[in-house]
Amino acid sequence: MTVEQKWWKDASIYQIWPASYKDSNGDGVGDIPGIISSLDYVKSLGVDVIWLSPMYDSPQDDMGYDISDYEKVYPKYGTLKDMDELISQVHKRGMRLILDLVINHTSSEHQWFQESRSSKTNPKRNWYIWKPPRYDEHGNRHPPNNWGSYFSGSAWTYDELTDEYYLHLFAERQPDLNWELEETRKEIYRSAVSFWFEKGIDGFRIDTAGMYSKVQTFPDAPIVFPDTEWQPCKEFHQSGPRIHEFHRELYDQVFSKYDAMSVGEVGHSTREDALKYVGAHRKEMNMMFLFDMVEVGADPADRFRYKGFDLTDFKKVVKSQCEFTEGTDAWSTVFNENHDQPRSITRFANDSPKTRVKSGKLLTLLQTSLTGTLFIYQGQEIGMTNIPRSWSIDDYLDINSINYYKQFKEKYGDDKEKLEKLMDSINLLARDNARTPVQWDSSDNAGFTTGTPWMKVNDNYKEINVAAQVNDPNSLFSFWQKSLALRRKYKELFVYGSFEILDFANKKTFTFLKKNGDQKAYIVLNFANESIKFEKLVDEELKLINSNVDQVDETTLTPYEGRVYLVN
Template sequence: MTDAQRPWWKDAVIYQIYPASFKDSNADGIGDIPGITRSLDYIKNLGVDTIWICPMYDSPQIDMGYDISDYQKVYPPYGTVADMEELIHQTHSRDMRLILDLVINHTSDQHAWFKESRSSKDNAKRDWYIWKPARYDGNGKRQPPNNWRSNFGGGSAWEWDEHSQEYYLHLFCVEQPDLNWDNEETRKAIYDSAMTFWLDKGVDGFRIDTVNMYSKNPTYPDAPITDHDAEWQSAGVIYCNGPRMHEFLQEMNAILARYDAMSVGECPHTPDRNKVLQYVGAKQKQLNMVFQFDVVDIGMGSVFKYQTKPRAYTLPDFKKAVLRTQDLLDGTDAWTTAFLENHDQARSISRWCDDSPQWRVRSGKLLALMLASLSGTLYIYEGQEIGMINIPKDWTIEEYKDIDSKDYYNHVAEQSGNDSAKLADALAAIQYLGRDNARIPMQWAPAPNGGFTDASAQAWMRINDSVTDINVAQQLHDKDSVLAFWRRTLSIRKQHNDLLVHGTFRLLDVENPHVFSFVKEYQDRKALFIGNFSGEERQVPDLPTEGRWRGLVGNIDSHEDDLAPWEGRIYLVE
């Protein structure tokens, strides 16, 4: 395979960092950029090539930094632009790369662009955002332009601006107005301010937020009614993958290509494989890869993601979702991603395995084995490497910070008249699926504030009670820890790079409700993953007959014919 076919980002292992929660260097209770810089050796020793920093830009923090008020400044509690320049330098000096979050579907309503835009209908930047006049019902009552539901809170995606007498679109928070990408001047300002400014400082690419929402259906039609009990309807199938998406992404790719910079896009509401391939096929020159939501959306509610019960899925559902992400590589020039955690997802051990003290270490190692066996660029989220787990079930809603979770809980309270049973169900779903599970501070040591910040400081969010048992300090020199196993597994992934990173995925025994098994093939080489995703002993499935299978690595020392609870193995064919 030529260098052009195998650019650096295909073989990378990328470690995602949530700045507020990673490491506090100045005892103010909030993680910061210098804290990341001081932790680079820890990250590199894990076996990581690249770090990805969640939004560190200036922001009112209504949506934890995904509401940006200035792309060229750093949120002051995190540090300064000079701190970012030092982080970039120190990362590169360790032969690692750094990518940033690119949040450009919307800005904060405190961004200077939006302040101008809403100042009057005649302002030069009025068309930089999406403004529409009201429509009126048969009683003459003012109504939003359509029935689209906001992604947060369940209300309308349109907000009335009393001053300028029009509605503006916000697919997320009211404080996150959507930019108008159809305006060429707006796009140029986005590229200059959010991309080129940081590429010139040496960043190596971007994770691109909501990458398929920039081009909206120009007629802004009503969404189909899927929730008959609600006034506002889920509209992702309408506002995603609009008519000019490919044009816009080709413009962005042309900028990235000048810097040999990578792109990975967040691609929701796109179950159609052919649509995904149009974004990530190499010949398309748009995106290097995307995060598909097939796996992490399993078991979520169809209207509201929290309108569900914990573990509302089967293992075959999980397998088929993994297949859909891996299948992108079969016979194409596309690339894919492998991940189970990020800043928007619950902890994978709690979500897919068993986070009880008896099984959580083995569960963390099982998931490490599975992820290391999947093709594509591998993404690890902070704390995943030590087996961090979800928030305890006895925490009340007051401990949660995420606007999405709190808005849903308040919605249920309002709709149900504070029905205690319905609120308990809502909290159970939030505890299982909520974003705060990933945003809780990193567990560095069994100390006050978990070593995340000084013992005397007030951490911005409560430290998980599990910190006394799950932390970096205790695992660093423990050869049987989840951290040690991740290091070993990532080393094996690099040793068998062709097979594990670039191999073709073949799913076996699809309907087995307890055991997940698949083969990886690259030229004449083959590997086999087998994992018992249950708390009981299970029979090893019949191995494929194409050769003699030799054990390469497992998450327990086992020579038994049967699989122990939560046991995983990788074999190579001889």
Template structure:
């Protein structure tokens, strides 16, 4: 099957997480005028679409994913005039802008929830999910079931005023909306989607896109972790009974009226289930993020229970991410970083000063030859890496990390705390949230004031100013790789994907084909030289390489090459 080509498939997308991107006024927090000041830098990289993480008004308990007003801008990020200007400036440069759509939950400071919690008789009471307490044999009040929050503890919060609990799959300050209520859905579509489409926004990344439909009997979840009171409950809220009905309704009533892109954060999914969301015939979303790559080596229920992985595990995950839509009318995404993930060089490459740039170029090579729409996260193009292991838990600010650490110590005390900190240093969301390193001045040029989060210690070594005009920099390698991707888009964006050396634990060889055209990519995922024997026939032209001195029969440490094959 040949894919239909369209702008959102061809696009290279750059994610901006506003708090840590660029501060224009010295208050230590990134802002929209700061973003506008860097648009030429982003455009020069070869970017077509900017995805802006939540910039709506919010108490910022979960860095903007707790929205108190869908139709206002968080004051520290700027004004609605600034947002209008950002839309215009992107469009003036031939780029598009998509926003984050957070509609599984709101902030508890949203007017809807304030009314909902005001009394059991309030017209908006049913806009959120309220349940009566349970009582145990001793007469103690308990939550309605044993569901655990993604941010530790119970997924239910007791509200004394009305003697009921509300559901929050994330923070206590993020109550889940009740999608069973049609009036609620219509209000969401109007306030969170149509309002921004009318302003000229070009689409949305849809947060937690598989979660809005809960199993309405709200049963107890199976016991997975005996030592914990509250259990993983994905079984009852991921891909729930009406989720596809809700997405179809949202498409029919709103999204289909505009030429926009939608990408859903769905996570782990079988191929069969994934196609239900993103098959073009289903009319739900254009594409989705699968978590197979970014969570390789982790337990699905708990990323900090890390078991590690070998290269064949990564290959399998890459294949799932990039090839799941092959032969269908669906579409894939390819990414290695986002605001919820650590830095890819620390995760999949080698962050030592010796191999950081070269392994970063290898990862850029791998990413940009994959089938699907490509996503790059701020600072990824510079080779920003995880924070040093020497930082203690007090430097980590993300609610997920902080709550997890507290709960771990409560249950386990000091036992294996070093192992937990090793895992936090590898996997925490905080690593993507340190300020972007623009130059070698104080705070990496992010802000003239004290940044809201500590800048990574390596900003003098890793920053944009030192790379933009350096032809050998990682930034310019990403620029070249994105150019190659577009020049041969039939192969790299739309081509068929095949892994040749699945069981090899050192090298990763990918063949891309499109009709009679073929590309051959080989990557050495070790810091030692390995033998190389080309297993292709025909004239081979090297079109992308991270090594100037290419040796015919040897791959150097972290070396990557992409050949165009002509028969």
């Protein structure tokens, strides 16, 4: 099947998480003027699109994913005028801008929810999901069901004023909107979507895009974790009964009017259902984020129950991602970092000082060779790592990390061995790892702010920072520049080509072919911390176009060495 080329398929997209990007006024929090001052840097990397994470007005219970007004900007980040200037300056540099679209829930401070909770007869009462309590045989009040929140505890909070519970799949102050009401949907489309398209943005990353349609009987979830009262409830809210109807309506009523892109965070999906979301003929979304790669080795129902993985597990999820487009009219994404995930060098390679840069380049070779739209997260281009294991739980600020640790400690007390093991998992997998301030230079606070940063800067900022890399031809930043340029030059192969693994059972090397018509590329990556014999698995001649070592030995792959060849 010939793949139709679109600007958003060819694009490389750079995600900016505003709180931690660049502070312009010394208050310790990143802001929009700081982003504007850094646009030439972003442009120089070689990306085409900026994805700006939530900058809307918010009480910041979940770092902006709890929105109190879709049509205003969080004051610490700036103003609507600043956003207009950002849109203008991004376009002036030949790039595009997409925003985060967070419409499964709002903040409890949003005016809609304030009206909804005010009384059972308020016109907006049913804009959110309210249910009466359940009572046991002793007359004790309980939530409507046993659904667990993604941020620990029950997914229901009791509101004394009206003697009912409201649903929140995330934080207590993030009530879920009721998408069953057409009136609610229309106002979401107007306030959260059309408002920003009219300002000139180029699309949206759609948060929790599979969660809007809940099973309306709201039954108890099966017992998956007998040691906890609240259970994973994904089967009752993920890809629910009306989800595709809602996405088609959003496309028809808003997205279809613009040359815009949409990428939905779905997380987990069968291939069959994924094709419903992003098959071009379906007219729902352009592409989606699935978490198979970034969650490899972890329990999807509980990220801190970590089991580990080997290279064949990793290959399996990459294969699934790359083959998604073959024989379909769907499109795929390529990413291994974002604001909700740990740093990729720590997670998938080796972040020790000796191997950090080389293994970072190895992952760059992988990412820039895979089929789909490429996403890069701020700091990934310089090889930022997870926070040090020496940090205590008090240094972690993410609501998910804090709530999980607190609930764990309530259950197990001060069991030192259990708490240490949990901290190992938190240190490896917590969202906090992606949220430390960007390391701009080796000055105080890594050049992020002249004030006190809202979150501690990673201890290694003097070794890893932008200033040390932008003019160094051997740096990871320069390697990303080169690799992105090659991806663009050979986009038929790397962006649109088919994918075939040649050494699936090998737990040290990852070798694959990319093909498009008569063109072929051969990629070999050594994920082992040891030298191994280089074995050519094709008969044709190879022409080296990219490598993360200065001198290639045709007989040996050194630790974490990677190469990209054209096949003649």
